[in-house]
Amino acid sequence: MILGHGAAVSLYPRLAWYGFRRHATYWAAALAGAFTNTVFGVLRAYVLIALWQARPGLGGYDVAGVVTYTFLTQACIGPMQLFGGGLDLPQRIRTGDVALDLVRPASLQLWCLSEDLGRAAYLFVARGAPPTLLGALLFGIVAPHAPAAFLASVALGVVVSFGWRYIVALATCWVMDDRGLAVFSLVVTTFFSGLMLPLAIFPGWFGSLARALPWSAMAQVPADVYLGTAGPARALAFQAMWAAVLLALGALMTGAARRKVVIQGG
Amino acid sequence: MIRTYALLAWAWTRAAAQYRVSFALMTAGAFVIGGLDIAVIWIIFANTGSLAGFGLTEVMFLYGASELAFALADLLFGSVDRISQQIRAGTLDVMLIRPASPWVQMATDRFTPHRIGRAVQAGTVLGIGLARLDIPLTRAWMVPVMVVSGIVIFAALFTLGGALQFLLTDATEVASAFTYGGAMLNQYPLSVYDARIVRGLTFVLPLAFVNWQPGLYVLGRPDPLGLPSWTGLLSPAAALALAAVAALAWRAGIRRYRSTGS
Amino acid sequence: MIEADGLGRTFTVRRRVVHAVRDLTFRVAAGEFVACLGPNGAGKSTTIKMLTGILTPTSGRVRVAGLDPSRRRTALARRIGVVFGQRTTLWWDLPLRDSLELVRLLYKVDRKMFRERLDEMCDLLDLGGFLGTPVRQLSLGQRMRGDITAALLHDPAVLVLDEPTIGLDVVSKAEVRAFLRRLNSERGTTVLLTTHDLGDVERLCRRVLLIDHGRLAFDGTVEGLRATAPGRASIEDVVADLYLRSRTTPRTPPAPRPAADEPSGTA
Structure with missing residues (x-):
């Protein structure tokens, strides 16, 4: 199959649409996930309210702001796959099917990204809306500061998240134990994305480091853009920078993987 | 029942020992994941001296006690709430044709001792908390009782979560809201909540x-809701009551089991 | 040995009640060798699962070795052996020998009897070469022989096999069949198997139960089955005829299968 220019243009949107549709068939699982994300959101909200009652204005948030932060970051779990997964790649590497993917006349990375964007679009609605709405009903959340910039920030966050998960998945080509890698990714992502606590209250140099790492682009930054606690232009530039770095790294690894699989035969 | 449990747990441990690197990484991973919760408590208390009326030492005690119970329940019985995977793979059929309780077979399924790391960590936090609190022996005897009751309560929750999956095979995450949610809930003093x-x-x-x-x-300390201080002594009774409910739910689940296509 | 009276099982699929098995009545005497035939989705597996205690019937009465399978599941497990052609009852990562030892302990078979049984099975099924191999590395034929051994260690009175020859090569198939025939004739073990392979039926069974649309469509000897369509050369054609004739009436869908792999992610 030779892909002409026109085919390549329509291929990736079509893959995104398939990704969307495929995940839409698991609506029960998505609803269950949304339910769990909401329950945890409620628990986190109470703990953070207690902390903010002791220290009003901590990290630049007021109580309403930190409640909003909690439910927004819980809503990010699905679309950003903060607990890992979402890609078929590790499975395909384990079974050796990846060799077929690598010889396709289309970029493996773009292929996966397209499918992942479709997945994220579905989960943004199915797993993002319920925690946000329930948070609004139970506690009241503030209105978005810059809605358009927030949506752009979520989209960029998905790309950063994909860039990271793609690297982790592809690393399975070299590190035989993908479960260990998955655990490592889970730990750094949940902690440094701002899912457990706002990174703004991480103390000292540890906080500065956490805020500069790519994982903050997956939950902390979109939430800050929503709340207006971060300037949209700077925040989006930060996310775009990490998206570019991770995608470039992923592209280099794809090349190396292709040489390894095609030349050495796996 | 205990004999069957030990037998199967040992078999799975030997099976897991075949993958040494994976085993080491998972042990380290379990340890680090438990460490994250402690890091969160550390950051919270780096920002405040007290949370909902409780200081760091008291929170360490409460966290350690609940987390130790949860980690041990998870180590021993946590696999029970993975039953939807067994249903999908058809392996529950195999458990049902053996002369042993499917619950014990589920609980030991893919048993690996690596989750002990989290229990050790929680035990350490509990120990430090207790050492700093200076509690008289007349009340300290309750600590082991509450940990054992906690194990029973969490084991019952895992079982209820498993039983729920006979109904909701496609929505297994609902069960995590109760099991892992229950564990997270108890990491902080309940005075935090409404x-x-x-x-x-x-x-x-x-x-x-x-x-x-x-x-x-x-x-x-007095109960903020005004319940008498002996309410805490009812833990074993509450644990047994929940265990009874869980056992009934589990039996009902097995009877409703539909098996897969072929 | 097996008694089913008006046995039925319904499933609710999207609020519609589906009868996977209905009003099934038959008896299997001790020492019989019976094949259960039927097209895909006819209710064979559902029947087998009710006989072994995996599924609870929604109507009717069933007794296997004198026990109600769903109520006396563990007691029944000690009296019957079950083999699934499509999945193993052994431990994937353990060597076959350790798996069998575990089965011995689970079924509380004493050591002496275990040794005798195992030696006998090693002889008959030629297990010697791969007792030390982890189950995941066994070929399908080897695995099936291991599974049959595991199902027979406690010397059950009834052996139930769900598609035991599926996917086996010609040699393995012949070995398994020869073994089952011997088991039935020498030990007098009652055998009930489901199959799509009519070679199994012709070479092994005196009696055939044909299940279609969840009902018993034929119960009799292989010769009797052949007589239902005189002029047909092979038993295969006879059965194909029967299946085709029944296709005019709508078929019960198979028991519901939950979604395979969902996207991951928890909490």
Whole structure:
């Protein structure tokens, strides 16, 4: 199959649409996930309210702001796959099917990204809306500061998240134990994305480091853009920078993987 | 039942030992994941001296007691709430044709001792908390009782979560809201939550008896809701009541089991 | 040995009640060798699962070795052996020998009897070469022989096999068949198997139960089955005829299968 220019243009949107549709068939699982994300959101909200009652204005948030932060970051779990997964790649590497993917006349990375964007679009609605709405009903959340910039920030966050998960998945080509890698990714992502606590209250140099790492682009930054606690232009530039770095790294690894699989035969 | 448990757990441990690197990484991973919760508590108390009326030492005690119970329940029985995977793979059929309780077979399924790391960590936090609190022996005897009751309560929750999956095979994450949610809930003093939630956790789903009510007794502090101090001593009774409910739900689940296509 | 009276099982699929098996009545005497035939989705597996205690019937009465399978599941497990052609009852990562030892302990078979049984099975099924191999590395034929051994260690009175020859090569198939025939004739073990392979039926069974649309469509000897369509050369054609004739009436869908792999992610 030779892909002409026109085919390549329509291929990736079509893959995104398939990704969307495929995940839409698991609506029960998505609803269950949304339910769990909401329950945890409620628990986190109470703990953070207690902390903010002791220290009003901590990290630049007021109580309403930190409640909003909690439910927004819980809503990010699905679309950003903060607990890992979402890609078929590790499975395909384990079974050796990846060799077929690598010889396709289309970029493996773009292929996966397209499918992942479709997945994220579905989960943004199915797993993002319920925690946000329930948070609004139970506690009241503030209105978005810059809605358009927030949506752009979520989209960029998905790309950063994909860039990271793609690297982790592809690393399975070299590190035989993908479960260990998955655990490592889970730990750094949940902690440094701002899912457990706002990174703004991480103390000292540890906080500065956490805020500069790519994982903050997956939950902390979109939430800050929503709340207006971060300037949209700077925040989006930060996310775009990490998206570019991770995608470039992923592209280099794809090349190396292709040489390894095609030349050495796996 | 205990013999069967030991037999199967040992078989799975030997099977897991075949993958040494994976085993080492998972052990380290379990340790680090448990460490994250401690890091969160550390960051919270780096920002405040007290949370909902409780200081760091008291929170360490409450966290350690609940987390130790949860980690041990998870190590011993946590696989029970993975039953939807077994249903999908058809392996529950195999468990049902053996002359052993499917619950014991589920609990030991893919048993690996690596989750002990989290229990060790929680035990350490509990130990440090207790050492700093200076609790008289007349109340300290309640600590082991509350940990054992906590194990039973969490084991019952895992079982209820498993039983729920006979109904909701496609929506297994709902069960995590109760099991892992229950564990997270008890990491902080329940005075953090709305009084209505705490009442629900006392009288409906008795999670308050894992560490909150008995913890208040051990700490010698009055209940913010005004319940008498001996309420904490009811933990074993609450644990047994929940275990009975879980056992009934599990039996009902097995009877409703539909098996897969072929 | 097996008694089913008006046995039925319904499933609710999207609020519609589906009868996977209905009003099934038959008896299997001790020492019989019976094949259960039927097209895909006819209710064979559902029947087998009700006989072994995996599924609870929604109507009717069933007794296997004198026990109600769903109520006396563990007691029954000690009296019957079950083999699934499509999945193993052994431990994937353990060597076959350790798996069998575990089965011995689970079924509380004493050591002496275990040794005798195992020696006998090693002889008959030629297990010697791969007792030390982890189950995941066994070929399908080897695995099936291991599974049959595991199902027979406690010397059950009834052996139930769900598609035991599926996917086996010609040699393995012949070995398994020869073994089952011997088991039935020498030990007098009652055998009930489901199959799509009519070679199994012709070479092994005196009696055939044909299940279609969840009902018993034929119960009799292989010769009797052949007589239903005189002029047909092979038993295969006879059965194909029967299946085709029944296709005019709508078929019960198979028991519901939950979604395979969902996207991951928890909490």
